[in-house]
Structure formats: structure tokens, C-alpha cells
Amino acid sequence: MLKIEFLGSGNAAGVPVWGCRCSACLQAQTDPAKRRRSASLAIHTGEGVTLVDAGLTDLAERFSFDSVKRVLLTHFHMDHVQGLFHLRWSEEARQIPVFRPDDPLGADDLYKHPGVFQFQPPFKPFDSVEWPGFRVVALPLIHSRETFGYLISNGDYCMAYLTDTAGFPAETLSYLQRYPVDDLVLDCSEPPRESMPRNHNDLNTALDLWRHSGATRLWLTHISHRLDCWLEHSAATLPEGVHIARDGMLFEIEGVVELDNDT
């Protein structure tokens, strides 16, 4: 059993943006299905839950302590780690391992007071690790601080979850080209721009990266209200195979190879 749940598909501001009266934000205010919280995943297996980023601040209400086996961080921006500040004060004896890029600052006082979290030695580029039910490879990205995307695979299935990034390093692109990626989930914070924005992809860049990657499907994530407004009128013009992520979206992976569960 491998299920990948999209906890959030939004950028740091989310949708609705506080105080905004644009069409996307107004719709999201009345229709919860159109809201976007911080981009993040929950990977569900028979073993339990692996959180990929922790920008949501209601994780304690969504996931029991016992169910959460580990956290996998893409980077230490607040919209990706904020939820840990509350969870860390759990007084359970079991520690929860946190996997991460090599960022000596971390976020605020999280390294100083990790509480229940146990920060693991940082991943090096292309490090891979096998957990019960799936395998992960750390792929370097291009962002304002040390950031990894993660290749999540199980048997025949492979998802590349790549946010936050502006383009790809050459080695990441060639890694993707050698690997049959079914679903490329990609930072696409902005609508098409004349030039690529700093630190994030616009739609032109995202489509370009997808075409070069050879991935079967593209899923846009880390979406801003600006992209949602643009999509309102232009989603129909997206190429075949391009999809828009939504909070709550669930991938149930078929044909899963059962691995030994050593817990």
C-alpha cells in the first residue's frame, strides 16, 4: 500500500491571500476546495506516515503521534517547516527522525530546541534511502537556500516531487532523464512570465523542464493566487498531460511491490 496525499499545493502566501480580493482569493474564501495551504505531502504506507515538508500548522490534529514515522524536509523556509515548531514539544519517548538538506542555520531555534525531533546527518546530493514501502532519492534544486527535491518510488511507480526551485541543476535534469518518472510534481508559483522569476518557476519554465525531463505527467504545485487567476481563463490551453495539484489530492499507487517491513 502506497498512498501519496497532497496536504497542500500553495506557495508561502497560500490562497486566499490575507486581504486579497482577486478572483482566485474570493473563490477560495467561499469554497474550501479552492484553498491552497503550504505545499507538502503525506506518504502513507502499511508502516505509517512520512511527512514531506511540514508547513501546515494543524499536523497534530491530522496525524496521531504514533502514525508519524519520519519527516523529510525539502528546505528550511518557514512555509515548509512551520508545523514542526508546535509538534516538537511532544513529550513522547520515541523520537521522530527528520531528514534534510545541509543547512546549518535550520529555522529559528529548531536545531537548538528540537524536542521530539531527531535531525539526521544531512543528505548529500543523490543520496538514496529505502524505507518500508518506498525509496527516496535526494535531488538538488536551485533555490535561495540549500534545497532538495525527492524522487519517491516503489517498484514500477516513480514520482519526482521538486519544490522549491527555479530551473534544475544539470545533474538533476540528467538524473531525471535516465529515470522513468510517472508524475513530475513541480514548483510552478507564477503564470507565464517574460523571464523566469527568482527562486521559483513560472509556467513557461515548468513546461520546459517537464519536456526535457521526459516525465509522463506534470503536476503544478506551490501555486500562487496569480497563477490561479491566470488558470481560471487559460487552464484549457495547458498541454495534454499537464495537471494542477489540489490540496487533499490522493495518489493511490497500484502494482506496489511489498518490501520487508522491519518495524
Add this chain to the structure above:
Amino acid sequence: MLKIEFLGSGNAAGVPVWGCRCSACLQAQTDPAKRRRSASLAIHTGEGVTLVDAGLTDLAERFSFDSVKRVLLTHFHMDHVQGLFHLRWSEEARQIPVFRPDDPLGADDLYKHPGVFQFQPPFKPFDSVEWPGFRVVALPLIHSRETFGYLISNGDYCMAYLTDTAGFPAETLSYLQRYPVDDLVLDCSEPPRESMPRNHNDLNTALDLWRHSGATRLWLTHISHRLDCWLEHSAATLPEGVHIARDGMLFEIEGVVELDNDT
């Protein structure tokens, strides 16, 4: 019109604590009225809302952008500022002033990317400022980083909101003794201890400070699950005049002197 709303009455872990099966946490899981989020206030006047601390992460859903006139921070620990990380990305033209102690680090990258917030020159001890409907005085406290409590007064009414602290500096105590305080809202994170805990009050210390302060009533806040468990069996033994804060509690202040509202 002056209303003081307790948005939260909990310590950094809150109640329930993630994974905890103690009596206080189990009750809070089933009864929302027993939950405690990060200690914080909303002061409502005819002008709008003044937030005292911003540890809640759903402030955008609770308060419209237009209603929030300013934020008053006691200190830069995450359980008191966390909510600002999301709100800052508002794209409204009006900036929201943030008043604060002199803490050059702030929290994570909040000073670097303040977004819609405008950090004001820090308060000095005993600085006072008058806003439409009430007056505030910054009272130095004793905590692991630069921290102010705030005296909130209007005409005949006065509340001293003092968290986080372990005891009081002598000058703060004598200031309180010279001032007729109706409601002393005080950090009481822990049940009675042999000696005062670091950075926060236990109940013995809180009762002692209250008696020395001369305040009419005492309200315990910044409460941990340990204190809630203790109170379950011992609340009846609290001295007359001592009360336990609750999330959502509302003080509607009578006899308010109308000030000119210049907005």
C-alpha cells in the same frame, strides 16, 4: 467600547500536547472548550483590532486584514509570533505596525522579509502609547530573551498582561504597586514547584507575585497540561480572586471613556 478577547491561554506545547494521554490532554481532545492554544489577546475597540502576540496560525481566518490595526509583541519566541509568517505575504498597500521589545534577532527571517508588517522602533522599558480606546505601557519581564508585558488601561479599568516571565524585575513590581490593577493576567505555566522553574512561573510564584502586586484579581495563563492536570483536583483550593484563563474568554470593559478616534 473595549473588549479583550483571549485568543489563547496555553504554553508553547498547548493542550492537548501531541501524543499525550494525560487526563488534561485526553479531555481537550474530545472537548474543544478545554483546548489551549498559544497565549495571546485581541483587543477590540471601535477602531478595530490590536493583536497582543500572534502565536495562532489561523489569524487570517479569524480577522479581516482591514480590521487589524496593529500588533503588539511581548517577545520573539515562536509560540508568540508564529502567525505572522503567513500573514506577512498579504499584498495590501497599507502596512500594519508591529510594536515590540528590543530584540535584534527577531524570529527566523521576519525582519529580513517583513512583508506587510512595519516593525516600529522598539519600546524602551515603561514606554507608554495611547491608541484610540486604550493606553499601553511596556513593563519589563524576566525571560530567556528580551520580553515586555503590557499594562492595558482605559479610564478606570486596568489589565496587566504579563507573559512570559519568571518573577518580576523590582521596577516592574513597584510600577504595578503604584497602579490600581483590576486584572493581573500572569504566566503560570507550571503547578506548584519546590523552586521556581526557569523562564516561567509556577503557581506558588504566581500567587506570590499577585499578592505583592496589589492587583484585585489574578488570571492564570500560558498554562501547560501539567498545570491543567493539577487543577483538575486542586482548583477548588485556589484563593478567592484567582481565576483560570480559557481560550475564547471575553472581557467587556464597562465605564469606558470615549477617546477621539482619528481613523
